[in-house]
Amino acid sequence: MATPSSQPVFRATTTAPVNIAVIKYWGKRDTTLNLPTNSSLSVTLSQKSLRTLTTASCSPSYPTEDTLNLNGRPQEIQSSKRTLACISSLRTLRKSLEDADSSLPKLSSYPLRIVSENNFPTAAGLASSAAGFAALVRAVADLYQLPQSPRELSRIARQGSGSACRSLMGGYVAWRTGELADGTDSLAEEVAPASHWPEMRAIVLVVSAEKKDVSSTEGMQTTVATSELFAQRVSSVVPERMTAIEEAIRDKDFPKFAEITMRDSNTFHATCLDSWPPIFYMNDVSRAAVRLVHDINNAVGRTVAAYTYDAGPNSVIYYEEKDTELVAGTIKSILGATAGGWDGPFYEPLANVTSSVSLEKTDPRVLDVLKNGISRVILTGVGEGPISVEDHLVTETGEMVNQ
Ligand SMILES: Nc1ncnc2c1ncn2[C@@H]1O[C@H](COP(=O)(O)OP(=O)(O)OP(=O)(O)O)[C@@H](O)[C@H]1O
Numbered sequence: 001m002a003t004p005s006s007q008p009v010f011r012a013t014t015t016a017p018v019n020i021a022v023i024k025y026w027g028k029r030d031t032t033l034n035l036p037t038n039s040s041l042s043v044t045l046s047q048k049s050l051r052t053l054t055t056a057s058c059s060p061s062y063p064t065e066d067t068l069n070l071n072g073r074p075q076e077i078q079s080s081k082r083t084l085a086c087i088s089s090l091r092t093l094r095k096s097l098e099d100a101d102s103s104l105p106k107l108s109s110y111p112l113r114i115v116s117e118n119n120f121p122t123a124a125g126l127a128s129s130a131a132g133f134a135a136l137v138r139a140v141a142d143l144y145q146l147p148q149s150p151r152e153l154s155r156i157a158r159q160g161s162g163s164a165c166r167s168l169m170g171g172y173v174a175w176r177t178g179e180l181a182d183g184t185d186s187l188a189e190e191v192a193p194a195s196h197w198p199e200m201r202a203i204v205l206v207v208s209a210e211k212k213d214v215s216s217t218e219g220m221q222t223t224v225a226t227s228e229l230f231a232q233r234v235s236s237v238v239p240e241r242m243t244a245i246e247e248a249i250r251d252k253d254f255p256k257f258a259e260i261t262m263r264d265s266n267t268f269h270a271t272c273l274d275s276w277p278p279i280f281y282m283n284d285v286s287r288a289a290v291r292l293v294h295d296i297n298n299a300v301g302r303t304v305a306a307y308t309y310d311a312g313p314n315s316v317i318y319y320e321e322k323d324t325e326l327v328a329g330t331i332k333s334i335l336g337a338t339a340g341g342w343d344g345p346f347y348e349p350l351a352n353v354t355s356s357v358s359l360e361k362t363d364p365r366v367l368d369v370l371k372n373g374i375s376r377v378i379l380t381g382v383g384e385g386p387i388s389v390e391d392h393l394v395t396e397t398g399e400m401v402n403q
């Protein structure tokens with residue numbers, strides 16, 4: 001795939017983070033535009049542990065079709081309406097810049113070569129689509145030197161995967177459902193930067209890195225069509241929780257943040273169970289982690305930990321740095337220091353942690369299920385949005401860098 005050196009190759013590379021919602025997006029009111037039935041709110045996680053790296057490049061010398069290579073494998077993007085929708089919106093914005101300034105190179109007319117890698121399992125409930133589409137949109141927008149803000153770009157990333165619109169920003173991010181039929185007001189916005197509440201930590205208990213049975217897209221449509229609980233979630237439960245959790249974030253009120261987070265995860269999974277046929281994302285290991293978190297909070301006498309589950313069995317447990325020993329230390333005492341492959345940017349401080357909460361009231365079977373069921377533990381925390389880097393996955397002459 002060598003490119004003649006006389007032809008220029010334009011490149012831009014970015015990293016993008018995953019985000020884990022504390023008020024869940026579940027349900028679409030428009031499947032083509034990918035518009036949600038309710039607002040949602042997430043915490044962007046540090047890219048020191050989980051991140052997508054994407055290079056967008058274009059050249060007049062590339063073969064005619066746009067291409068995307070993910071983790072070393074060519075993807076069928078011509079049949080991926082979502083990827084095509086993102087690329088087409090970005091190209092239209094570039095074209096209008098070129099129409100207004102004839103001195104600009106005609107990048108919008110060149111084929112794109114996009115190369116991406118996720119440093120964690122794809123399609124396994126670790127929000128790869130969120131980081132992946134956010135990185136794709138940010139990288140192409142940078143390549144095209146678009147002036148649009150992350151908020152404006154979130155409208156485009158949303159078409160790739162709803163949750164991706166929240167990964168264009170760091171910290172605490174809301175995706176407002178919007179009211180307009182064309183979706184122009186359905187955008188993500190930063191509620192607070194990571195620096196407002198940098199003490200927020202997250203421990204990810206990887207229960208399964210397998211591809212899940214029911215995709216989020218399919219699962220949420222079944223829920224919208226069949227769950228009787230769902231209407232109430234959308235009309236009153238989520239709007240009240242959005243207001244309350246934004247107050248909790250503003251006041252850095254962890255117990256309030258934690259209760260809303262756990263309740264919203266539970267309500268979301270209740271609507272899955274109430275779907276017809278029912279959808280199960282949590283399993284015995286997930287439920288054991290729920291029990292553990294409640295036991296830790298009871299033993300400590302205040303709420304120090306909050307679980308949440310996406311469309312899969314993996315637990316994400318939020319806590320504040322000051323409670324690292326009580327939360328991460330206790331989990332380490334159950335799983336062992338090395339069992340489960342602990343890693344992440346916040347692991348080092350845990351190396352010497354010995355104290356933990358007494359779990360004498362916890363059913364020993366819960367501890368066994370956790371010990372046997374968790375394959376990996378990632379210690380991370382709130383982090384920044386996409387970062388522009390020079391670590392290109394496409395060479396100056398347009399070839400893919402060997403990964
Ligand atoms: N780096 C990437 N670049 C472009 N697209 C990606 C990238 N990573 C993932 N995707 C897209 O996202 C899809 C996976 O999304 P899916 O929602 O099934 O899983 P997930 O996001 O890992 O899990 P969940 O949404 O439940 O947390 C992939 O099949 C691919 O189409």
Ligand SMILES: C[C@@](O)(CCOP(=O)(O)OP(=O)(O)O)CC(=O)O
Pocket residue numbers: 020021023024025026034040129160161162163164216217218309310311
């Ligand atoms: C449970 C969730 O993680 C669902 C995420 O759904 P997706 O964003 O993956 O769905 P699509 O828009 O169909 O791609 C909750 C959340 O992240 O808010």
